[in-house]
Amino acid sequence: MKKLFLALLFFSISIIAQVKSPAEFIPEYGRQVSQYNQLEGYFAHLVQNSAYIKHRPYGQTSQGRSLNTFIISSPENLNVLESIRLTNLYAIGMAGNKPAEANDKAIVWLSFNVHGNEAAAAESAMSVAYELVNPDNTATKEWLKNTVVILDPCLNPDGYSRYGNWLRDISGKNTHPGLYDREHMEPWPGGRQNHYAYDLNRDWAWQTQVETQQRIALYNQWMPMVHVDVHEMGYNEPYFFPPAAEPFHEFITQAQRDFHNSIGEATSKKFDAEGWNYYTRERFDLFYPSYGDTYPSFNGAVGMTYEQGGIGAGRAVTMKNGNIITLQDRINHHTTAVLTAVETASWQKDRLVKNFRTYFKDSRETPKGKYRTYIVKNNGKSQELAKLLDRNHIRYAYADEIKKLSGYHYQSDMEESFTLEPNDIVIQARQPKAVLTQVLFEPAQKLTDSLSYDITAWTLPHAYGIESYALKKETEVKTRQHVTQKGKLEYEKAYAFYVPWDGRQSVRTLASLHKNGVKVRSARKASAFRGIKINPGDLVILKGDNPALGNFEGAMNVLLMEKCDYEVIETGFSVSGADLGGEFYPLLDAPKVLLFSGSGISATDFGQAWFYMDEVADYPVSIVDQQNFGRVNLAEYNTIVMADGWYSFTDEQKKRIDEFIDNGGKVIAIGNALSIFEDRPGYSLTRFATDADKELDKKEQDDEALKARFLEYQNAERRAMSAAVPGAIVENILDRTHPLSYGLGKKYFSLKTSDSHYQLLKNAWNVAYVPKNYKNFGFIGQSLKKRLANTVTFAVEQKGQGKIVYMVDNPLFRGFWENGNLLFSNALFLLD
Template identity: 70%
Template sequence: MKQLFTCLFICICLSLQAQLKSPADFLPSYGKQVTYHYQVENYFSYLVQNSGYIQHKPYGQTNEERGLNAYYISTPENLKDIENIRQNNLYNIGMGPKPAVAIDKAIVWLSFNVHGNEPAGTESAMNVAYELINPANTATKEWLQNTIVILDPCVNPDGFSHYGNWLRSISGKEPHTGTTDREHMEPWPGGRENHYAYDLNRDWAWQVQTETQQRMALYNEWMPMVHVDVHEMGFNEPYFFPPPAEPMHDYITPAQKDFYSVIGEMTAKKFDANGWSYFTREVYDLFYPSYGDTYPSFNGAVGMTYEQGGIGAGRAVQMRNGTTLTLQDRINHHTTAVLTAVETASWQKDKLVKNFRAYFKDSRENPKGTYRTYIVKNNGKTEELAKLLTRNKIQYAFADETKKLSGYHYQSDKDKDFVLEPNDLIISINQPKALLTQVLFEPQQHLSDSLSYDITAWALPHAYGIDSYALKKEISVKTKTEVTYKGKFEYDRVYAYYIPWNGRASAKILAQLHKNKIKVRSARKAALYRGIKVSPGDLVVLKGDNSQLTEFKQAMTVLLESKRDYEVIESGFAINGSDLGGESYPLLEEPKVLLVAGKDVNSTDFGQAWFYMDEIIDYPVSIVDLQNFAGVKLADFNTLLIPDGWYSLSEPEKVRIDTFITNGGKVIAMGGALNLFDDRPGYSLTKYATDAARNTAKDKEEAEELNARYYNYESFLRRGISSVVTGAIIENTIDTTHPLNYGLGNTYFSLKISDARYQLLKGAVNTAYIPAGYKSFGFIGSSLKKTFANTVTFAVEQKGQGQIIYMVDNPLFRGFWENGNLLFSNALFLVN
């Protein structure tokens, strides 16, 4: 009888498993309409409740309070041992303790919908999960015997919801396959990016955004061997899967390249059998380190991008070849490709495990780069760099002694002697993340092909603007785990508070002081007080300026709690330099900020400015769409931020901005916004210093067009890149006496991502310009490179009682250019 009940129980369980619903059975419009995000979560909850092959792992929340979720998929036996499997993987690459039981499995991470308006990713994620755990699919059950699948169905829930909610709201009963219908015309800013209009697919290494920070914490707890990043591209394109295109970074290993070839062959067979079009080895390279394919690759995995045509397709669209591409087609293609990746990883399990461990062993014992140790001098920005290293699980320490050393100096681009001092940051490549460390710190990256998809230089010492050195050997010095601060100077009375201006923490403190209506002064010249050396830009809060605070000392102690290097000044009398009551300490005006948004504005550049205001400095900003700009009372503001864009303002709107500046307003114009002022009466901004220079440029352009008549078809693209820069680091000479440059150092290295160039301005302050014979890192087209010399990067022009700050380059680019964050803080707060 007991055996009978056992058999019946097993039969009931099998019956329930066999009845597991597919997405098409569970969701009423699956494959015909984009699924609401809550429905996606409901479906995965249903799978978890009805199958022993899947476990839920929530890992965070978005800015709009949507859940971030991953799902572990494998056999019930493997899921029972999931923690031992995870620990065993980390232990064998030197990143964790020894597990209780050593269990080797292939670990495959699948990421869907990092771009919200590429919905076939999340739609196919549901189908992939179903097929992996579907009781009727015996093949996937075999794969899962030796494989752990970590599936993230929606990396960007906010963007996915923005797009899906919009498409749902404008959809008629039947899909419109013609491209003139509004379902193929997504409005600004679109759902591609997250809440702050950041492209999360460019954020893997920098981890600026909360979604990335939370996801990468889980990623580093697992360190998968294979990572599949599922995307969509323009709807007329065939499917892309690996092998990737050149340039491939030199640090991509032969073992990784072998897997790309295997996966390409396996996937091609499946697509051939279905008659589906595809391509490999074109467009999608492996160079810039912050993508969903490159970042995993620099962490030992086989990182892969999968691209399905679909952006702008809505529910269905007619392609150039006359066929109709449906949402269901896109789901089918992704499902087949992604399942093939899991199948290949399972089949190659032993080789994957072996190669993955060898990757970490070889990167430590036989490092690829030139340098073995990186030293970053201590200043206010070093703390932010240490946070970035921590997020990436890159090990570091701080010097606890003084020592004379010699090494490559990033800022001068040559070898120099220097002194290692206590609190300097030391990063050795003798650690598990050796190769990633080298990728992020090597001064120059080798390009095998100039046709790169993204920026080609990113060395962190230049991004953070900190004096740094690279050494070809390891060093032996006494170290400590954190920066230590000298004790505060003893004082009998409080005359003022001194706050160094040395990084984003200073800007955030200043923002809080302004929000609390506390008056602040900024030093314009160096001075010395008892034990305190004041540099230009440093902040001073005088008790005498803030008589409204009955408990001045108590209020300031609370506000400055997070800024450990502040000091109390007892007397305003300077030992050397100006007294605190002198003209070298002007009061700072409280910014009242208006940020322009809307369809003519570059959404990502707008998002970077918005994120800076909201999250980096936590300061209020009003945002207005351009269509409503005419109705805004500009007199209520004193600062106008105009991000990069393609502006077509009417003359009366331009005159309103002119009047705003003349009456004492400050405009910060970035990138394409400079076209609003280029060659306009009353402004000095111009691309050509003289009419003769303009005519010479025109003659040269006409001569090149004449020569182009003899080019063959194939050479056009290659010749075109001689006038292109996709992202290179360029040396700038800066005016260190100007408030726009306080705290930046003696030289500013800017990230140049466009060919825009303007002559040095007449009658204005050229605060940063590219000198003749400038140093650069990364690719710049040969004909373009020489034209950058003696062109302006940042400038400040006085107009009436106000001023305009011209930013040819975007200092807030992707949020990771930390010296750019400080420069923007200077523009907002210190340029009065």
């Protein structure tokens, strides 16, 4: 036995002795951004040579790179990880089975490099991991006795690799700290975003991106008590660590605030000792729910953002104060700050565990919000909402009875009576994810400060465009766990197939039909056939239009497999409305789409359009950099999509677009892309309907400027918010007869994220517009608020044989505004 013990001891010592620091393992560490395979290699080295770390992969990116976490703790804890995990989940009501032996530990999750070009974050992940397992660092070994650290070294490997590859391509042997070297001028689209140019740090709650979906699935299996989100900002900025800035969401608890203060005090001592510049409380609030600090906070954790000045710094850059900040400096600052977070969590372990469990106990017993039950009416979009609830582990059920109820109606902003029907979604606030549920469903969020860092409204019933109700009391409803599917109508022969146009799956079905060469019609008038009610926008596939299919019924049953609510129509003769062969069922042209990209165009807005085409609609698109426009044969396309941005087209290129439209083409212009058409001959787009309106607006702004002469400098930033909208939900009136509005509901609630506005257009269809006394949710500055009345949000102008779709607001914003996805689908597929 003694020999066996000595052999094991010798084996353990030999393993520990082999652990290398990042600088020993990667030759250029701290002087050049590492390659992603080098980062992976280093963590593989730690796993192979230390008993303090285990590898837990959790998926792949769009480009096939691996997504990884590494669990770091004492060897004793690593041997009973499942017991630690289940103890935590059972205590907060998220696991049904109590573990055989309780094992309370502080669970800390560290996230690095959600933005790919904030490279010092991923670089510091290696340094943090090393210090945690370093055999010579006795302090960290003490922390790990009662703490489990889950470390994700790079949330965005595609963006990190894009940035790092570019930087290595243009770097020489020597650094270039001067501001004008190309090392500090990253080209479009930059490395910040993921493959689809999405900002993954805005995606935590919505989980539109594959990286987020896989990460949150793992996150919910652990439910950490502390989450540290490691970032960089502009290189002239000092370091930021908690406490965060106002506004704090009202659901942030005092215990969470207290830990922020503890972190601030502990970290400031470390930075004071080194003479490093820092600040707290001034920026980075805790309000919008889809950040890496707020999403964990609404899941009971202490969520925190850490920001190091470094974006655009490359390997080294000269700051305004004359100092040169290097990549190694940035790594050092991050490493110190993050390790302090782990240390603080360790010495506050008992309080953390207690507060975390109290958070969930209070959530279940006394939910914080105004409402206790949420009812979402069943339609094609409600199933997409159900998927979002599943991803967030929000519990719900489907109604299994008909019942008269009353509650707050989101769409009218009033108390109303309604009828609960089978398959309506029922969500009770009293559940483990109570706080997150109420944050996502509360009609209005309370702002403690107008200087918010992001959008200030996001209510899911408005985002999904579904009739929904909130009830102040818990409501007893008979429910079941799955939707009941209506049986198919019996038929003898198929004259046509009918597909409701009611959500994302309808869009994917139409895209699939187009890709397979199937001719499809769209209803322009409500009609009825035996057992089937057809609404405007619904799809009809006639056997007579598609003789090439051969076995019509068999082919359609295969092509419509994913859209389970389709029906067969036996005759084109309607019971009421219009017959299938008439003018109210026009054939739809298959879009041939060109999407502009390149310098000047917003990378994220471009990415949202690209993601929509690839992942929402699953439909082909040609992407062309705007500087290559002259090489494009526009005759090969019938649709151009122009994402928000600045387009540097020459007059000749603008003329080509004019001719494209006149000859029957369609242009969908979003945000600042509208400037190409504004006040140009032949187009109706103008800011003001009349010269008198223009003069009145100028006078109002002049009057405001005169009053401003007497105002103090100190509150200039707050006063500027009077003309701004960081992100608010705005009510729109719909022309429900126009194809652009099909399937959207009685009203459209737009997420407005810019102050851009146009009065109602002349000689165009103002399909969605803000009425005079409109309702809004979230912050809108007072001077802008009055100017938005009677302004258009989405309009369609006929020009020659073609048309332009003007989108003042971006319906594809961050991909989570599901009713916006359908509106864009209408523009792309239904507008002939």
